[in-house]
Amino acid sequence: MSTSKIPWQELRTLALHATTLSYAPYSHVTVGAAGFTDSGSVVTGSNVENASYGLTLCAECSLVSDLTRQGGGRLVGISVVAGDGQPIAPCGRCRQVLFEHGGKNLIVDDGSDHPERTIADLLPDAFGPDDLDTRSNS
Numbered sequence: 346m347s348t349s350k351i352p353w354q355e356l357r358t359l360a361l362h363a364t365t366l367s368y369a370p371y372s373h374v375t376v377g378a379a380g381f382t383d384s385g386s387v388v389t390g391s392n393v394e395n396a397s398y399g400l401t402l403c404a405e406c407s408l409v410s411d412l413t414r415q416g417g418g419r420l421v422g423i424s425v426v427a428g429d430g431q432p433i434a435p436c437g438r439c440r441q442v443l444f445e446h447g448g449k450n451l452i453v454d455d456g457s458d459h460p461e462r463t464i465a466d467l468l469p470d471a472f473g474p475d476d477l478d479t480r481s482n483s
């Protein structure tokens with residue numbers, strides 16, 4: 346799919362709306378994410394914090410749950426924003442989660458007119474599902 350078909354403004358609007366659905370009583374940093382799939386569907390997520398902190402779910406994790414709930418597919422573009430509407434970088438765990446569901450060519454919004462930054466730029470030499478096939482001993 347051409348990256349020019351990714352509706353970045355719609356994704357940014359949906360991601361910002363998703364920040365209003367966050368559960369962030371501890372950090373007060375609301376985060377929303379909206380992704381576009383190879384079949385043209387849109388998935389969203391919000392961060393869900395936990396009193397134990399380590400069990401907090403990022404907006405990207407919530408988005409991948411939405412992707413799976415909708416029947417799966419591959420992410421081709423994703424916008425992640427904080428409550429101020431500005432892009433916020435996926436954490437290390439989420440970079441790995443996004444790589445699993447979008448592959449190295451997934452475009453991660455940087456707020457520019459024509460985002461081109463890929464998940465591979467954010468997670469070079471990533472370990473992924475192909476490594477399980479090629480490195481398995483059985």
Ligand SMILES: [Zn+2]
Pocket residue numbers: 403404405435436437438439440
């Ligand atoms: Zn994260």
